[in-house]
Amino acid sequence: SQTIHQWPATLVQPVGSPLSLECTVEGTSNPNLYWYRQAAGRGLQLLFYSVGIGQISSEVPQNLSASRPQDRQFILSSKKLLLSDSGFYLCAWSVLGNRNTEAFFGQGTRLTVV
Amino acid sequence: AQSVTQLDSQVPVFEEAPVELRCNYSSSVSVYLFWYVQYPNQGLQLLLKYLSGSTLVKGINGFEAEFNKSQTSFHLRKPSVHISDTAEYFCAVSDRGTGGFKTIFGAGTRLFVKA
DSSP, X not given: OOEEEEEOSEEEEOXXXXXXXXXXXXXXXXXXXXXXXXXXXXXXXXXXXXXXXXXXXXXXXXXXXXXXXXXXXXXEEESSOOGGGOEEEEEEEEOOSSSOOSOEXXXXXXXXXX | OOEEEOSOSEEEEEXXXXXXXXXXXXXXXXXXXXXXXXXXXXXXEEEEEEOSSOSEEEOGGGOEEEEETTXXXXXXXXXXXXXXXXXXXXXXXXXXXXXXXXXXXXXXXXXXXXX
C-alpha cells in the first residue's frame, strides 16, 4: 500500500534561518507531488506541484522553493525564513487515473518562525 | 481559473442534529470534487469524492454530498452528527482536464458539535 512520510512534525526556527522540509512517498511510481500551506484560520494554499523529477511548478510568488531530486522525494526549502512563513505545511501525492484522482496527505509540519 | 467558496467559516450544531456544510465552486471546465476532513494537527483525510455518474455521493462516517451542476454546488450533509465529527472540513476541486494536477481548496468550515 502507498504511504507518505513528512518530517519533522514540528519546527521552531528563527527569522533568517534556512528551512528544509522533506516528504517521501512509498508504494507508487511517478506520483504527482504537492506542497500546501495552511495559515491559521485559512484554507490550504497550493505552493508547488511536481509531475516528475526536476519538474516544479510554483503557484504563488514567495520566499520558498521546492525540489524533486528523486521520483518519490519532494523537498520544500528556504534560504532565509520570514515571520510570514509560519504555518502548517502539508505534502500530498496523487496519481492520474479515473478512480484515483484524490490527493493523499502527509501528517503535516507545523512551522513557527520566531 | 478555479475557485472554491465555503460559505460558512464555523458551524455549531448539537449532537444528533443534522448538518449541512456548503460549498460552491467556479470553473470553466469539468471538475472533480472532494470533501476532506482535518482533525487538529493532522493531515487531511478524504471523506468523499465526485468524479462522474450519480450526483449523490456517499462517503465515510455517514457523510454524503450532492453535486449540483446548475448551481455549481457540492454541499456536504450528515443526518445526525456525533461529538467525534468536530473537525475542520475542506471542499476541493481539481481540473479534470489537467488530470487533477491542481487541487484547489476552500477556506474550510469548522464544525463544532456540542453535547
